[in-house]
Amino acid sequence: MRRLLLWCARNPWLASHVPRWRFARRAVRRFLPGEGFDAALKAATDFKAQGVGALFTLLGENITDLEDANRVVAHYEEVLAASSGLQAEISVKPTQLGLDIDPAAAFANLERLARAAAKAKSFLWIDMEGSAYTERTVNLYRRMRTAHPDVGIALQAYLHRTVSDVVDLVALKPAIRLVKGAYAEPPTIAFAAKKEVDANYLALCVLMLPEVRHGRLRLVLATHDTDLVAKVWRFGQALGMERKQLEVAMLYGIRTDEQLRLARDGFAVRDLIAYGDAWYAWYLRRLAERPANVWFVARQLFP
Numbered sequence: 001m002r003r004l005l006l007w008c009a010r011n012p013w014l015a016s017h018v019p020r021w022r023f024a025r026r027a028v029r030r031f032l033p034g035e036g037f038d039a040a041l042k043a044a045t046d047f048k049a050q051g052v053g054a055l056f057t058l059l060g061e062n063i064t065d066l067e068d069a070n071r072v073v074a075h076y077e078e079v080l081a082a083s084s085g086l087q088a089e090i091s092v093k094p095t096q097l098g099l100d101i102d103p104a105a106a107f108a109n110l111e112r113l114a115r116a117a118a119k120a121k122s123f124l125w126i127d128m129e130g131s132a133y134t135e136r137t138v139n140l141y142r143r144m145r146t147a148h149p150d151v152g153i154a155l156q157a158y159l160h161r162t163v164s165d166v167v168d169l170v171a172l173k174p175a176i177r178l179v180k181g182a183y184a185e186p187p188t189i190a191f192a193a194k195k196e197v198d199a200n201y202l203a204l205c206v207l208m209l210p211e212v213r214h215g216r217l218r219l220v221l222a223t224h225d226t227d228l229v230a231k232v233w234r235f236g237q238a239l240g241m242e243r244k245q246l247e248v249a250m251l252y253g254i255r256t257d258e259q260l261r262l263a264r265d266g267f268a269v270r271d272l273i274a275y276g277d278a279w280y281a282w283y284l285r286r287l288a289e290r291p292a293n294v295w296f297v298a299r300q301l302f303p
């Protein structure tokens with residue numbers, strides 16, 4: 001089921017038709033407060049009142065016209081200005097900034113965003129996409145990090161290479177958002193079994209926690225797996241870490257009760273709020289993460 005859903009995520013015919021189907025638009029509302037930024041801003045304001053920070057992401061990937069990338073950058077500049085009181089951060093995909101078309105332009109766009117984020121005292125996160133982009137994204141981050149302190153990268157625990165990426169990046173005092181990984185990757189480069197991915201996730205955290213403890217690395221556990229978060233925290237406690245040093249991020253609409261509980265318990269929690277109309281591939285990846293969600297979609301056929 002996971003493989004089928006991830007195949008659907010890449011299918012151009014489905015990508016152009018499904019977003020027009022009313023029941024699909026109804027279903028996607030579970031993971032998006034709305035398509036416009038206003039709805040995202042309102043959700044972030046509500047979360048802030050409950051001690052949960054926000055991470056905004058305008059949906060979109062693999063753009064084919066650099067003008068679209070320009071519009072994305074201009075949009076985030078407005079977002080950063082409009083959300084200054086919220087201490088919200090932003091997260092962007094390199095292919096949404098033109099990586100497929102012109103890597104130099106993508107880098108220049110990232111720099112514009114990093115400057116805007118620094119001016120707003122915010123933070124820029126670089127999402128990690130499928131493995132065709134891993135090397136280029138890590139290289140983009142390495143170049144960005146040498147000039148901009150407030151920039152982080154998402155790394156995927158399902159990839160075999162991630163441990164060496166972490167080791168290579170540590171000298172840069174990086175910010176790493178550790179995720180399990182959302183794409184279909186072959187077993188030659190990625191752990192296939194969930195047990196192995198979870199074990200690697202924990203091992204990577206154990207490797208990074210001493211750096212976090214001494215303020216040399218910003219680590220965000222981007223996962224809804226609260227058992228795994230609890231295990232990581234046990235290692236953090238053994239190292240003498242404070243709760244607010246352990247950062248957790250989850251997606252809007254998923255395990256909200258756990259996000260609020262972790263924030264009440266004193267951990268630093270952020271909710272990633274996605275918005276925009278280019279939700280198709282992103283939404284299919286959310287279904288693939290938990291195929292039981294497909295029943296929720298099916299129920300929208302009979303509202």
Ligand SMILES: Cc1cc2nc3c(=O)[nH]c(=O)nc-3n(C[C@H](O)[C@H](O)[C@H](O)COP(=O)(O)OP(=O)(O)OC[C@H]3O[C@@H](n4cnc5c(N)ncnc54)[C@H](O)[C@@H]3O)c2cc1C
Pocket residue numbers: 126127128129154156179180181182183222223224225226249250251254255272285286287289290293
């Ligand atoms: C803040 C954030 C940023 C991310 N950024 C990236 C990125 O840049 N690149 C990338 O490849 N991936 C990214 N991801 C996705 C990530 O790779 C996983 O695919 C996703 O988080 C599901 O794995 P999990 O860690 O939650 O653990 P799992 O073991 O899959 O899930 C743990 C539990 O969480 C719940 N859960 C998980 N997913 C869902 C869902 N979709 N619907 C309902 N319940 C669910 C279930 O109860 C499940 O039992 C991001 C995830 C988060 C939270």
